Amino acid sequence: MGIKFEDLSPIAGVMSGKGVMGELARSGMMGIAPAAISRNAYDKAEEERVARESAAKPMKKGGKVSSASKRADGIAQRGKTRGRIV
Secondary structure: OOOOHHHHOHHHHHHHOOHHHHHHHHHOOOOHHHHHHHHHHHHHHHHHHHHHHHHHOOOOOOOOOOHHHHHOOOOOOOOOOOOOOO
């Protein structure tokens, strides 16, 4: 991956939450304020990454559902949820 700016600059690492300094700041080794800043930036970046990944994968078109599948959707029918003693 190479060396990134966050690895070289402590301020950039804390502000982005990435790199060696970002990891140290997130863990609380640099104090309370840098930890809060770094965690917040890292969480926002993770949320954006997850949103991009989920938006890139469209859902597939569904098909016809049989009556057996409609019945077996987790809803108990005729009191069959009680454990049976054999």
